[in-house]
Amino acid sequence: MRIVQLIDSLDAGGAERMAVNYANALSVAIEFSGLVASRKEGVLIKQLDDKVHYLFLNKKNTVDFMAVLKLREYILKNQIQLIHAHSSSFFLAVLVKMTLPKLKIIWHDHYGNSDFVIKRPKYALQLASYLFNGTIAVNEILKEWTQEYLYSQNGIYLPNFVAIDKVKVIKTNLKGEAGKRILCLANLRRQKNHLMLIEVASQLRGSHPDWTFHLVGKDFQDSYALELKAAIKDRGLEQHVYVYGSCLDVANVLDQIEIAVLTSDSEGLPLAVLEYGLLKKAVITTDVGQLSAIIENNKNGFLVPSNNIDLFYSGLVQLIENKTLRNDFAGLLHQKVNSRFSAPVIIKKYIYWIQTTIVHG
Structure with a gap:
């Protein structure tokens, strides 16, 4: 052919x-x-x-x-x-x-x-x-x-x-403390609802101030991106939420984080979550699109209703405080991604x- x-x-x-x-x-x-x-x-x-x-x-x-x-x-x-x-x-x-x-x-x-x-x-x-x-x-x-x-x-x-990226040059170094990083891999589009993540970050700063959020994805420098950056500044989260723009070395970025998240209002079947699984990361996402075909709630990750900030925060805290749960979720998700995606x-x-x-x- x-x-x-x-x-x-x-x-x-x-x-x-x-x-x-x-x-x-x-x-x-x-x-x-x-x-x-x-x-x-x-x-x-x-x-x-x-x-x-x-x-x-x-x-x-x-x-x-x-x-x-x-x-x-x-x-x-x-x-x-x-x-x-x-x-x-x-x-x-x-x-x-x-x-x-x-x-x-x-x-x-x-x-x-x-x-x-x-x-x-x-x-x-x-x-x-x-x-x-x-x-x-x-x-x-x-x-x-x-x-x-x-x-x-x-x-x-x-x-x-998904496939492991072919980029050999390692160039992205995430800020924050090693072992206490949370990644959101999503372009800065409104449907990705990073603003929900900012609300979660505000709560987490009070309970787990050493943990930081890292937003990796294309910055279109539009009204949504400006709104997002203003929300980070208004809540005083400049040392807790970092925005990087696009990064080609996805595998390298994932090697530097402990937990991976997605807070979208709508999705198809996001590559980001498949990449999270491929690189054995514990995951919490909103329950939209076909994400339930990848994440089985409480089995290989957490699925949370869209815009439910409190439940998302609660699941995130469980992953932060229970390393065994993180490892179990990551291992089972990796198996599923390899066998089906x-x-x-x-x-x-x-x-x-x-x-x-x-x-x-």
């Missing part, structure tokens, strides 16, 4: 990282694995395997005929059979397919606000879905949505998967689905 991943940018976001993960994993599993970034390059280019065939289109507008022609030439030259389009890149894939009718399209739905999917704009997707040969959803909620609203009925739920497991299902329902279906 000859497959190319199509993504708008290579910034450090969930959809972008999954495009890289698929390209890397497929590079040793199929005849040809490529990745095309249409609009913008970014830090994730450093994580592409050498075996992945890479192209940057430098797309300037929503409808950019030069980008369409450049992608068409790449597809013909490399005899691409299938475009795996992630998130909003489906539009470019459809434009190219109009010039190459035999080309097949898989659309990968990474919609992060899946808990509020009923409000999602859908008309452009519905129209484009006439030309989709299949769809992948990162959780069951999104799979049900595609089945109800899109015209391509060949849909599958495939969980996100690793690259070999997901790629095997992916290839079988394509071979049986798309290429020969």
